[in-house]
Amino acid sequence: xxxxxxxxxxxxxxxxxxxxxxxxxxxxxxxxxxxxxxxxxxxxxxxxxxxxxxxxxxxxxxxxxxxxxxxxxxxxxxxxxxxxxxxxxxxxxxxxxxxxxxxxxxxxxxxxxxxxxxxxxxxxxxxxxxxxxxxxxxxxxxxxxxxxxxxxxxxxxxxxxxxxxxxxxxxxxxxxxxxxxxxxxxxxxxxxxxxxxxxxxxxxxxxxxxxxxxxxxxxxxxxxxxxxxxxxxxxxxxxxxxxxxxxxxxxxxxxxxxxxxxxxxxxxxxxxxxxxxxxxxxxxxxxxxxxxxxxxxxxxxxxxxxxxxxxxxxxxxxxxxxxxxxxxxxxxxxxxxxxx
Numbered sequence: 001x002x003x004x005x006x007x008x009x010x011x012x013x014x015x016x017x018x019x020x021x022x023x024x025x026x027x028x029x030x031x032x033x034x035x036x037x038x039x040x041x042x043x044x045x046x047x048x049x050x051x052x053x054x055x056x057x058x059x060x061x062x063x064x065x066x067x068x069x070x071x072x073x074x075x076x077x078x079x080x081x082x083x084x085x086x087x088x089x090x091x092x093x094x095x096x097x098x099x100x101x102x103x104x105x106x107x108x109x110x111x112x113x114x115x116x117x118x119x120x121x122x123x124x125x126x127x128x129x130x131x132x133x134x135x136x137x138x139x140x141x142x143x144x145x146x147x148x149x150x151x152x153x154x155x156x157x158x159x160x161x162x163x164x165x166x167x168x169x170x171x172x173x174x175x176x177x178x179x180x181x182x183x184x185x186x187x188x189x190x191x192x193x194x195x196x197x198x199x200x201x202x203x204x205x206x207x208x209x210x211x212x213x214x215x216x217x218x219x220x221x222x223x224x225x226x227x228x229x230x231x232x233x234x235x236x237x238x239x240x241x242x243x244x245x246x247x248x249x250x251x252x253x254x255x256x257x258x259x260x261x262x263x264x265x266x267x268x269x270x271x272x273x274x275x276x277x278x279x280x281x282x283x284x285x286x287x288x289x290x291x292x293x294x295x296x297x298x299x300x301x302x303x304x305x306x307x308x309x310x311x312x313x314x315x316x317x318x319x320x321x322x323x324x325x326x327x328x329x330x331x332x333x334x335x336x337x338x339x340x
Contacts, residue, residue, distance in 0.1 A: 003160065011160035019157045022165050026172065029135040037111040038138040040118055041075070042125050042332040045139040047132025049169060050155070050162045052265070053241030054145040055179040055206065057090050057294070058316040060127050061097055066325055068101050072124040075117045077137075079130060080106040081266070089266060089297035090129070096297075111137050125332065132173075133164055141331045144173040148205075149180045149245060151190040170198035174331055175324065179316070180245055181205040184252065204324050208245075210253050211313040216296055217304065230310040233258035234290040235281030239267025239298065246292055250312070259284035267295075269302045278306045 003011075028034040044063060048054040064074050076098075080088040086106050087095075095104065103121065105113025110128060114137070117123055128137065132144055157163045170176065176194055178187040187205050194203065213230055233256035238246050243262040250257060259280055263273075281289055289309045291299070296311045318324055 008156060008160040012156070015157040015160040018159065019166055022157070022169075026135065026165070026169065030172075034135070036136060036138040039111065039114040039126060041114070041123050042141075042335065043077075043114075043128050043131075043137065043139040044125060044141040044143065044328060044332070045128040045131035045134070046143050046145070047128075047130055047134075048145045049132070049165050049167065050147075051158070051164060051241070052147075052150075052162060053245065054147045055177075055208070055316055056130055056145060057093060058208070058314060059143065059145060059177065059179075059206075060129050061094060062316045062318070063127050063328075064094075064098055064102055067125055068098075073122050074098075074102040075105060075114065075123040075126045076102055077105045077110040077113055077126055077128045077131075079108055079110070079134075081130070089294050092297040093294050110134060132169075140335060141328055142172055142174045143177060143328075144170060144175070145177050145179050146190055146194060147180055147242065147245070148178045148187040148190045149248070150242070151178075151193070167194065167197040170194060170201060173198065173201055175327060176201050176203045177206050177318070177324075178203065179206045180208055181319075182207045182252065202324075202327055205319045206316050208249055209315050209317040210249070211315050213290075213310050213312050214293075215308055215310055216299070217308040217310075229255065230290055231287035231308070232256040233284075233286055234288045234310070235259045235261075235277065235284065235286035235307075236290050237261040237263070237277055238292050238295050239263030239265060239269075240292055240294055241265045249314070250290070253312075255290070258286040267298060269295075269299050271302060274302045274304050278304055281307055 046056050046059045067074050076094060078091050080091055091104060091106055103117055105117050107113050114126055128139060132142060155161045155163050178190050181187040191203060236247060236250055236257050240246060247260060261277060261280060289304060289307050291311050293311050293313050
């Protein structure tokens with residue numbers, strides 16, 4: 001939700017100070033005044049310029065699957081934002097998808113986690129989740145994601161806006177991926193604005209693809225085929241960084257929505273939440289509950305007694321995926337890196 005202009009204006013001085021601090025932080029690393037720590041293994045960072053969801057987790061999964069298919073040993077480094085016990089909803093989602101095929105290092109010091117993994121087992125590539133601003137760890141490839149459906153080149157910096165860094169920070173990137181591009185949403189506006197900020201930056205487009213649905217009420221049940229939808233209409237809910245994208249995708253996929261509810265990002269669900277959701281769903285005539293795969297990680301201790309709970313499984317689909325993957329492999333092969 002966009003903050004009202006009067007409040008944004010009040011916060012503008014803080015945004016100016018934040019922007020100056022962000023620029024200084026990056027400049028100190030670029031000049032070598034602050035030193036980076038480099039792992040022995042190549043590192044690919046996946047990040048963004050804004051708070052909220054842009055598709056980082058699906059991008060990490062896309063990369064992991066490509067490297068695993070080549071027989072590579074993959075390590076994933078994550079801060080585990082808003083997680084507990086050395087994990088988070090995003091980490092648990094990736095673990096469910098990848099199983100024991102990838103090794104995870106979760107903690108605020110991703111260099112320490114990387115060194116631990118290198119000492120314990122062979123690894124060919126590290127994927128640094130949400131790493132664009134984590135300049136302490138040197139990386140060989142910097143992938144930046146921009147949501148084409150919400151992009152606005154005039155967005156303000158935190159706390160008055162949602163930008164973590166100014167658009168000029170794209171000059172540090174190795175590649176830009178414009179996400180959520182579809183027949184309904186073109187990437188032309190975002191592509192033109194980002195090209196002005198980083199003229200020669202290789203730019204790719206990606207869209208969200210529906211893999212299928214899973215009935216979470218019966219964990220032993222296999223994924224429902226893509227053409228076998230949950231009972232409709234559904235009551236959709238989520239607690240993710242970009243809830244409007246989830247709801248928009250459901251409509252694009254032809255899901256009938258009787259009602260909806262949005263929680264804060266990384267929401268930890270309670271039994272009270274379940275009762276309220278089921279009551280709302282029944283009141284509007286919904287036949288099932290539907291949420292995201294990430295939300296399921298925060299719903300494992302919550303029971304729904306009246307309606308079945310489904311989640312939709314998604315994946316990132318890149319245009320020119322072969323060219324994109326070749327770019328990454330060439331960057332890794334050179335081992336020149338992007339320290340800041």
